[in-house]
Amino acid sequence: MSTPTSTTTSMPATGTLTQTVLLTGRQARQGMRIPVFMVMNLLQPMIWLLLFGQLFRSVIEIPGFAGGADVTYLEYLTPGVVMMTAMGGAAWAGTTFVQDMDRGVMDRFLASPTSRGALLGATMAWYALLACAQALVVVGVAWVGGARFPGGWPGIAVMLVAVALLSCLFAALSGAVALLTRQQEALIGVSQLLTIPLMFLSSAVMDPSLAPDWIATAARFNPFDWAVVVAREALQGFADPGAVWLHLGLLAAAVAAMAGLATLAFRAYRRAI
Amino acid sequence: MSTTPNGSAPAIDASIDVRGLTKTYRSPGRRGREVRALAGLDLAAAPGTVLGLLGPNGAGKSTTVKILATLSRPDAGSARVAGHDVTRDPAAVRRAIGYVAQRPVTDPMGTGRENLVLAGRLQGLCARAARSRADELLERFGVAHAADRLVKTWSGGMARKLDVAVGLVHRPQVLFLDEPTTGLDPEARTAMWAEIERMAAGDGMTILLTTHYLDEADRLADRVVIVDAGRVVTSGTPDALKDELHGDGITVELEDGTAQAAARAAAAVPGVVDVVADGRTLRARAEAGATALPALLAALDAAGLDVRAAGLSRPTLDDVYLARTGRSLEEAHRAATPAGRDTDVEEVAA
Structure with a gap:
């Protein structure tokens, strides 16, 4: 358009990546200022790990249980608990969006050159970082509890990639739900109604080959189980590298699809305001 | 205009x-x-x-x-x-x-x-x-x-x-x-x-x-x-x-809540127009406020109404709003704000 006036204060727009880093920093500052949330988030996996680890110790002796005599139940359970922590934390990621929408913060961002991708990316990045730190704590506690992981540091590194992908997937889902409903209550739905069934329709706490067929089938289509499979294979020393790459690929594709949907949810939010 | x-x-x-x-x-x-x-x-x-x-x-x-x-x-x-x-x-x-x-x-x-x-x-x-x-x-x-x-x-x-x-x-x-x-x-x-x-x-x-x-x-x-x-x-x-509103604004505060009766009395006074009663406050306009106000006060007195305060003012934006829409801004604001919710939309029957 013919806009001679616009040149007076034109400035270089900050790139999406820089914006993502800046907004991730904001999320981190917010998070650090409410340490209770992070501690609570770690308390639950400790309970899973120590309680379930003891309670179901002998399921490993069931004939046909994955790994058999080579693996203790604590070793079997640890990747499951790592992923439960990641999924459970990221399910609340939309909270920031809800708070920003309750105030005028979201509207201010959307009326500025801030990209929607950066807003979403920052939420995904922060929850991925948080979940990776928590995963290391969970693995450390399991190690103290006697679990040993032949995969070593390479195994832990691959596990962290899966943790980050699973966190991004659920952070994007939670963000999309937040944008569509603008209600914190809806996030409780994501966290309670969705994540609990996903946990049990997987190999997180029990070998699905010993469960009814339909559970084993459901687990194959469950992104949470993909992440558990990657982490378990990686920690146990990459007996089946094909399964690791396949499930990492599936997770990455799911993250891309969900991030795309969440970006579309910004449009729905704009229509509603 | x-x-x-x-x-x-x-x-x-x-x-x-x-x-x-x-x-x-x-x-x-x-x-x-x-x-x-x-x-x-x-x-x-x-x-x-x-x-x-x-x-x-x-x-x-x-x-x-x-x-x-x-x-x-x-x-x-x-x-x-x-x-x-x-x-x-x-x-x-x-x-x-x-x-x-x-x-x-x-x-x-x-x-x-x-x-x-x-x-x-x-x-x-x-x-x-x-x-x-x-x-x-x-x-x-x-x-x-x-x-x-x-x-x-x-x-x-x-x-x-x-x-x-x-x-x-x-x-x-x-x-x-x-x-x-x-x-x-x-x-x-x-x-x-x-x-x-x-x-x-x-x-x-x-x-x-x-x-x-x-x-x-x-x-x-x-x-x-x-x-x-x-x-x-x-x-x-x-x-x-x-300036589009010629004349002055008249505001009369009544002792008790009888502005409706006062409005009837005021409407009969020559030169007084745009009479609006709002609680105990009576608002009106007059081309020549200085002569209309004593006449208005006399009419209110004759109707047995006690006046607490009365004043003349140059038109305010509220008078502009009142003259254009037939209601005061405050009144419109109260009507549009049910239970304190801030809505910025006009309801239309579907």
Whole structure:
């Protein structure tokens, strides 16, 4: 358009990546200022790990249980608990969006050159970082509890990639739900109604080959189980590298699809305001 | 003088140019009730001026600002801000504007300084420039002493100043202030007014200010546009609008709640027009107030009504609003605000 006036204060727009880093920093500052949330988030996996680890110790002796005599139940359970922590934390990621929408913060961002991708990316990045730190704590506690992981540091590194992908997937889902409903209550739905069934329709706490067929089938289509499979294979020393790459690929594709949907949810939010 | 002149003047160089804007919200429920927020709104603001958008809740003020700030899309009509079309080139508009929403635009879990620096960097300032600009604004708005405290601990007046500072961080060409003083105590409001006056005088920005306070529009705006039910009722400079109403305003405070009876008595007095009863207050207009007021007081006395106080005034913007819409702004505001909810839409039977 013919806009001679616009040149007076034109400035270089900050790139999406820089914006993502800046907004991730904001999320981190917010998070650090409410340490209770992070501690609570770690308390639950400790309970899973120590309680379930003891309670179901002998399921490993069931004939046909994955790994058999080579693996203790604590070793079997640890990747499951790592992923439960990641999924459970990221399910609340939309909270920031809800708070920003309750105030005028979201509207201010959307009326500025801030990209929607950066807003979403920052939420995904922060929850991925948080979940990776928590995963290391969970693995450390399991190690103290006697679990040993032949995969070593390479195994832990691959596990962290899966943790980050699973966190991004659920952070994007939670963000999309937040944008569509603008209600914190809806996030409780994501966290309670969705994540609990996903946990049990997987190999997180029990070998699905010993469960009814339909559970084993459901687990194959469950992104949470993909992440558990990657982490378990990686920690146990990459007996089946094909399964690791396949499930990492599936997770990455799911993250891309969900991030795309969440970006579309910004449009729905704009229509509603 | 009774016709609305806006829209006819071609505003080529105007910083804000709005024509025929309409917007209808459809609620997502089963009934799908339609709510019309804007019904063909025209506006124009010349560069470097303050345009006051005055009206009750539900008049369409916030909807207009949201469309101009590229948050919401109009159903029809056009809007250009700083030369850019808001629907065709929203990215250019976003670089040119500052937007201070009705709700707080700062992060309560961040400090004042963090809020300003982040806003500056998202707007494209480098780290050093964002930090020095933040210092400058903290100083200028008199909140430097609280700069490193979380905003959730700030007072309402201070937090609102920070909202405006955040909107200014990148030196925008056009600044939208959506009800900047609503909810502030009188002292904080006066401080905010002084700040807005300084901004308008010193920075050469175009400011669009929405308000339902008449004194605010009167004091701050170069031009006032009065809106009601998504339409412009009238527009002009505050003085020109008041001059359109010839004569004086008469206000009579009654001892007890009998303004209705008083209104009947007052309507019979020659030279007294536009009689409105509002609680214990009786408002009217008269071409020659000095002679009409004694006659009015005599009529009230004859009707057996006790008067606590009476006064004459030059017309106010409230009188303009009353004359144009048949109700006082405060009355319209109360009617449009059920149970204190801030809605900015006009209900239309579906």
